[in-house]
Amino acid sequence: MRKSVKFSPEVVERAVRMVFEAEGQHESQWAAIESIAAKIGCTSETLRRWVRQAERDQGLKPGPTTEEQQRIKDLEREVRELRKANEILKLASAFF
Template sequence: MGNKYTKRYTDEFKRDAIALVDSSGRTVTAVARELGISSESLRGWYREAKADRGEGAPGEVSSAKREELKRLRRENREQQQKIEILKKTTAFFVKDNDR
Protein backbone atom coordinates (compact mmCIF):
# COMPACT_ATOMS: atom_id res chain seq x y z
CA MET A 1 0.00 0.00 0.00
CA GLY A 2 2.75 2.44 0.84
CA ASN A 3 2.89 5.13 3.46
CA LYS A 4 1.86 8.77 3.26
CA TYR A 5 5.29 9.73 1.92
CA THR A 6 5.14 7.36 -1.06
CA LYS A 7 4.62 9.15 -4.37
CA ARG A 8 2.12 7.74 -6.82
CA TYR A 9 2.88 7.97 -10.51
CA THR A 10 0.37 7.55 -13.31
CA ASP A 11 0.62 4.62 -15.69
CA GLU A 12 1.23 7.10 -18.51
CA PHE A 13 4.21 8.61 -16.67
CA LYS A 14 5.63 5.14 -16.06
CA ARG A 15 5.20 4.17 -19.74
CA ASP A 16 6.88 7.41 -20.86
CA ALA A 17 9.79 6.89 -18.46
CA ILE A 18 10.28 3.31 -19.68
CA ALA A 19 10.11 4.45 -23.30
CA LEU A 20 12.73 7.11 -22.55
CA VAL A 21 15.11 4.45 -21.19
CA ASP A 22 14.51 2.27 -24.27
CA SER A 23 14.86 5.05 -26.83
CA SER A 24 17.65 7.15 -25.33
CA GLY A 25 20.22 4.43 -24.78
CA ARG A 26 20.98 5.94 -21.38
CA THR A 27 21.05 4.04 -18.14
CA VAL A 28 18.04 3.71 -15.90
CA THR A 29 19.87 5.70 -13.24
CA ALA A 30 20.57 8.60 -15.62
CA VAL A 31 16.96 8.77 -16.82
CA ALA A 32 15.64 8.53 -13.25
CA ARG A 33 17.93 11.36 -12.17
CA GLU A 34 16.71 13.49 -15.09
CA LEU A 35 13.07 12.83 -14.21
CA GLY A 36 13.63 13.35 -10.50
CA ILE A 37 12.46 9.91 -9.45
CA SER A 38 14.04 7.03 -7.60
CA SER A 39 16.25 4.88 -9.79
CA GLU A 40 14.95 1.80 -7.96
CA SER A 41 11.36 2.72 -8.87
CA LEU A 42 12.23 3.16 -12.52
CA ARG A 43 14.31 -0.02 -12.51
CA GLY A 44 11.32 -1.94 -11.11
CA TRP A 45 8.95 -0.48 -13.71
CA TYR A 46 11.44 -1.27 -16.47
CA ARG A 47 11.93 -4.86 -15.27
CA GLU A 48 8.15 -5.36 -15.03
CA ALA A 49 7.62 -3.93 -18.54
CA LYS A 50 10.26 -6.29 -19.95
CA ALA A 51 8.60 -9.26 -18.25
CA ASP A 52 5.23 -8.20 -19.69
CA ARG A 53 6.79 -8.12 -23.17
CA GLY A 54 8.31 -11.56 -22.61
CA GLU A 55 11.85 -10.16 -22.52
CA GLY A 56 12.44 -10.55 -18.81
CA ALA A 57 14.89 -12.81 -17.08
CA PRO A 58 13.88 -16.44 -16.66
CA GLY A 59 11.51 -16.80 -13.74
CA GLU A 60 10.18 -13.24 -13.88
CA VAL A 61 6.41 -13.17 -13.86
CA SER A 62 4.33 -10.86 -16.05
CA SER A 63 1.75 -8.52 -14.53
CA ALA A 64 -1.14 -10.63 -15.81
CA LYS A 65 0.28 -13.79 -14.24
CA ARG A 66 1.02 -11.91 -11.01
CA GLU A 67 -2.61 -10.70 -10.85
CA GLU A 68 -3.90 -14.19 -11.56
CA LEU A 69 -1.69 -15.63 -8.82
CA LYS A 70 -2.95 -12.99 -6.40
CA ARG A 71 -6.58 -13.82 -7.29
CA LEU A 72 -6.00 -17.56 -6.93
CA ARG A 73 -4.32 -17.15 -3.55
CA ARG A 74 -7.24 -15.03 -2.35
CA GLU A 75 -9.72 -17.68 -3.57
CA ASN A 76 -7.67 -20.41 -1.90
CA ARG A 77 -7.67 -18.51 1.40
CA GLU A 78 -11.47 -18.04 1.19
CA GLN A 79 -11.98 -21.73 0.44
CA GLN A 80 -9.80 -22.71 3.41
CA GLN A 81 -11.89 -20.47 5.67
CA LYS A 82 -15.10 -22.07 4.37
CA ILE A 83 -13.68 -25.54 4.98
CA GLU A 84 -12.79 -24.61 8.57
CA ILE A 85 -16.32 -23.29 9.17
CA LEU A 86 -17.83 -26.47 7.74
CA LYS A 87 -15.58 -28.63 9.94
CA LYS A 88 -16.65 -26.72 13.05
CA THR A 89 -20.31 -26.87 12.04
CA THR A 90 -20.10 -30.60 11.39
CA ALA A 91 -18.41 -31.20 14.74
CA PHE A 92 -21.14 -29.17 16.47
CA PHE A 93 -23.97 -31.17 14.91
CA VAL A 94 -22.26 -34.53 15.46
CA LYS A 95 -21.76 -33.64 19.15
CA ASP A 96 -25.38 -32.45 19.38
CA ASN A 97 -26.65 -35.68 17.73
CA ASP A 98 -24.76 -37.90 20.19
CA ARG A 99 -26.93 -36.76 23.09
Protein backbone atom coordinates in the same frame (compact mmCIF):
# COMPACT_ATOMS: atom_id res chain seq x y z
CA MET B 1 8.75 7.46 7.35
CA ARG B 2 8.19 8.82 3.86
CA LYS B 3 4.88 8.37 2.14
CA SER B 4 5.25 6.50 -1.13
CA VAL B 5 4.19 8.37 -4.23
CA LYS B 6 1.81 6.67 -6.64
CA PHE B 7 2.65 7.27 -10.26
CA SER B 8 -0.04 6.98 -12.90
CA PRO B 9 0.26 4.14 -15.44
CA GLU B 10 0.88 6.77 -18.14
CA VAL B 11 3.89 8.15 -16.27
CA VAL B 12 5.27 4.65 -15.70
CA GLU B 13 4.82 3.74 -19.36
CA ARG B 14 6.44 6.97 -20.53
CA ALA B 15 9.40 6.59 -18.16
CA VAL B 16 10.03 3.01 -19.31
CA ARG B 17 9.80 4.06 -22.94
CA MET B 18 12.28 6.88 -22.25
CA VAL B 19 14.74 4.37 -20.75
CA PHE B 20 14.49 2.08 -23.79
CA GLU B 21 15.00 5.04 -26.14
CA ALA B 22 17.91 6.51 -24.14
CA GLU B 23 19.91 3.29 -23.69
CA GLY B 24 22.06 4.03 -26.74
CA GLN B 25 22.94 7.48 -25.45
CA HIS B 26 24.28 6.18 -22.13
CA GLU B 27 27.06 3.74 -21.28
CA SER B 28 24.61 1.30 -19.68
CA GLN B 29 20.94 0.80 -19.01
CA TRP B 30 21.53 1.68 -15.36
CA ALA B 31 23.00 5.06 -16.36
CA ALA B 32 19.91 5.75 -18.47
CA ILE B 33 17.67 4.71 -15.57
CA GLU B 34 19.47 7.02 -13.13
CA SER B 35 19.25 9.94 -15.54
CA ILE B 36 15.54 9.51 -16.28
CA ALA B 37 14.57 8.74 -12.67
CA ALA B 38 15.97 12.11 -11.62
CA LYS B 39 13.91 13.82 -14.32
CA ILE B 40 10.55 12.23 -13.41
CA GLY B 41 11.03 12.37 -9.64
CA CYS B 42 11.22 8.70 -8.66
CA THR B 43 14.06 6.63 -7.30
CA SER B 44 16.37 4.74 -9.63
CA GLU B 45 15.33 1.44 -8.02
CA THR B 46 11.65 2.13 -8.66
CA LEU B 47 12.31 2.87 -12.32
CA ARG B 48 14.57 -0.20 -12.60
CA ARG B 49 11.70 -2.40 -11.32
CA TRP B 50 9.32 -0.84 -13.87
CA VAL B 51 11.81 -1.48 -16.66
CA ARG B 52 12.38 -5.11 -15.60
CA GLN B 53 8.61 -5.74 -15.48
CA ALA B 54 8.19 -4.17 -18.93
CA GLU B 55 10.95 -6.44 -20.24
CA ARG B 56 9.14 -9.49 -18.80
CA ASP B 57 5.82 -8.30 -20.27
CA GLN B 58 7.45 -7.95 -23.70
CA GLY B 59 9.07 -11.39 -23.47
CA LEU B 60 12.61 -10.00 -23.40
CA LYS B 61 13.36 -11.46 -19.95
CA PRO B 62 12.11 -14.63 -18.27
CA GLY B 63 9.64 -14.34 -15.42
CA PRO B 64 5.96 -13.79 -14.71
CA THR B 65 4.21 -11.08 -16.71
CA THR B 66 1.93 -8.53 -15.09
CA GLU B 67 -1.13 -10.55 -16.12
CA GLU B 68 0.33 -13.75 -14.66
CA GLN B 69 1.17 -11.97 -11.40
CA GLN B 70 -2.40 -10.67 -11.14
CA ARG B 71 -3.79 -14.15 -11.85
CA ILE B 72 -1.57 -15.66 -9.12
CA LYS B 73 -2.68 -12.97 -6.68
CA ASP B 74 -6.36 -13.64 -7.49
CA LEU B 75 -5.91 -17.40 -7.08
CA GLU B 76 -4.12 -16.97 -3.75
CA ARG B 77 -6.99 -14.79 -2.51
CA GLU B 78 -9.51 -17.43 -3.63
CA VAL B 79 -7.56 -20.19 -1.84
CA ARG B 80 -7.55 -18.13 1.39
CA GLU B 81 -11.31 -17.60 1.15
CA LEU B 82 -11.96 -21.29 0.45
CA ARG B 83 -9.76 -22.38 3.37
CA LYS B 84 -11.60 -19.99 5.65
CA ALA B 85 -14.97 -21.31 4.47
CA ASN B 86 -13.71 -24.88 4.92
CA GLU B 87 -12.69 -24.14 8.53
CA ILE B 88 -16.12 -22.66 9.22
CA LEU B 89 -17.81 -25.75 7.80
CA LYS B 90 -15.56 -28.07 9.83
CA LEU B 91 -16.43 -26.21 13.03
CA ALA B 92 -20.14 -26.23 12.17
CA SER B 93 -20.14 -29.97 11.44
CA ALA B 94 -18.34 -30.68 14.72
CA PHE B 95 -20.95 -28.64 16.58
CA PHE B 96 -23.82 -30.76 15.22
